Amino acid sequence: xxxxxxxxxxxxxxxxxxxxxxxxxxxxxxxxxxxxxxxxxxxxxxxxxxxxxxxxxxxxxxxxxxxxxxxxxxxxxxxxxxxxxxxxxxxxxxxxxxxxxxxxxxxxxxxxxxxxxxxxxxxxxxxxxxxxxxxxxxxxxxxxxxxxxxxxxxxxxxxxxxxxxxxxxxxxxxxxxxxxxxxxxxxxxxxxxxxxxxxxxxxxxxxxxxxxxxxxxxxxxxxxxxxxxxxxxxxxxxx
Numbered sequence: 001x002x003x004x005x006x007x008x009x010x011x012x013x014x015x016x017x018x019x020x021x022x023x024x025x026x027x028x029x030x031x032x033x034x035x036x037x038x039x040x041x042x043x044x045x046x047x048x049x050x051x052x053x054x055x056x057x058x059x060x061x062x063x064x065x066x067x068x069x070x071x072x073x074x075x076x077x078x079x080x081x082x083x084x085x086x087x088x089x090x091x092x093x094x095x096x097x098x099x100x101x102x103x104x105x106x107x108x109x110x111x112x113x114x115x116x117x118x119x120x121x122x123x124x125x126x127x128x129x130x131x132x133x134x135x136x137x138x139x140x141x142x143x144x145x146x147x148x149x150x151x152x153x154x155x156x157x158x159x160x161x162x163x164x165x166x167x168x169x170x171x172x173x174x175x176x177x178x179x180x181x182x183x184x185x186x187x188x189x190x191x192x193x194x195x196x197x198x199x200x201x202x203x204x205x206x207x208x209x210x211x212x213x214x215x216x217x218x219x220x221x222x223x224x225x226x227x228x229x230x231x232x233x234x235x236x237x238x239x
Contacts, residue, residue, distance in 0.1 A: 038152040040193035041142035043124035045150055045186065049088040050080040058147035060186035061089065063116050063125040064195055066221050072125045073116035075217055076185030077200060078103040081110055089115055091122050102223060106169035107216045108200050126187060128214050129194035133157045133173055139190055141175070141199055141209070143183030153177060155188070158208055166203065171213035173197040179209050 041062075048061040061076035080087065085100040087110075098115040116125070133139065137157040144150055155177025163172035173188065173196065188197040188211050197211035 035140065037140045037189050037191060037193040038142075040124070040126060041140065041152055041187060041189055042150060044119075044126045045142045045144075046074075046119060046123070047090040047144040047147060047150075048076050048080060048185065049090070049147075051082050051084075051086075051088070058144065058182055059184040060143040060182065060199070061087070061115075062142070062185075062187045062195070063119040063123055064187075064217070065125045065127050067128050067130070067218055071113060071116075071221075072120040073111045073113050073221055074098065074101075074119055075109065075111050075116075075187075075198060076101075077198065078105045078108045078110045079200075080185055085110070087112075087115070089119065091119065102220060104220055104223075107163075107212055107220065108168060109198065109212060109216060109220050111217070111220050126189070127194045128218060129190055129192070129196045132160060132213075132215075133190065133196040135159060137190065137196075139175065139188050139196060141177065141179060141183060141186060141188050141211075143179070143186030143199060145180035145182040147182050151180075153179065155179075155209060160213065163210075163212070166201075166210050168200070168210075168212060168216075170216040170219075172200075173211045173213055174203075175209040175211060177209055 045062045048059055050057045057080050059080045061074050064075050085103050087098045088095055098112050101110040101112040103110040135157055139155050140152050142152045155175040158176045159174040163170050166172055183199045186199045187195045190196050196214050200210050200212050202209045
């Protein structure tokens with residue numbers, strides 16, 4: 001039986017909610033827990049806004065370096081994209097509109113090299129972890145809950161499994177922790193500050209957080225730019 005997966009992005013909020021959202025980073029970790037990994041997340045993570053007709057979805061994206069070279073890409077969830085596959089990306093003091101992103105709804109990932117370069121000009125890109133996360137590993141999740149200030153929360157890896165029961169055509173990492181709407185597309189970092197997964201949603205039956213394995217990001221980065229692979233927009237302007 002397939003799991004009931006709920007996304008971590010606000011469900012296509014009315015356009016008016018896009019205004020007045022704060023962009024300053026703030027950690028929810030306790031005193032003395034201001035880890036270097038949280039600082040790394042702050043330096044690479046951005047709020048993203050996807051539009052479809054008169055509605056918007058607010059989530060998270062991050063800049064990451066390609067493991068095989070110096071190229072940088074912006075990474076987020078495909079379910080945040082509208083039919084045009086473009087996102088508004090918030091940087092300190094300014095916002096820009098991305099080019100159409102390379103997107104694959106099968107693994108719920110979207111990447112953009114051009115947007116990644118713009119982010120990298122002002123922020124510090126993350127690196128993809130070379131190893132698979134192990135059960136029991138402690139990780140840090142970063143995102144923009146409710147589209148407001150960036151938060152970082154700790155979690156623990158419960159399993160690394162095939163994603164078909166969770167609607168993902170690839171590997172997923174199941175996490176035990178607390179998250180919130182708006183974390184969709186945010187990075188999951190290991191203790192070294194490298195990306196091991198991308199947040200997607202949670203399993204309504206178990207409460208476990210579902211994140212897309214970092215290796216799926218590598219494969220999508222290798223697919224090229226500006227293409228849609230099995231892309232199905234979250235919403236349509238028809239009707």
